Amino acid sequence: MCHCSGTRRSYIQSLFEQGKDIAAISRWTGALSGCGGCEWDIADFLKELDAKTSKKL
Secondary structure (H helix, E strand, O other): OEOOOOEOHHHHHHHHHOOOOHHHHHHHHOOOOOOOOOHHHHHHHHHHHHHHHHHHO
């Protein structure tokens, strides 16, 4: 997902499932702190995960 930090989609999902928001994910991984090219991809991915989580409840 983030080429600058080498952060993979699966790790972002794992952090999200632990309750971390986009700011915390950025702090933990370094994602979103380089070129910014991953910002929309990560934001959209977190929205997808949130929608899936909301449906389960």
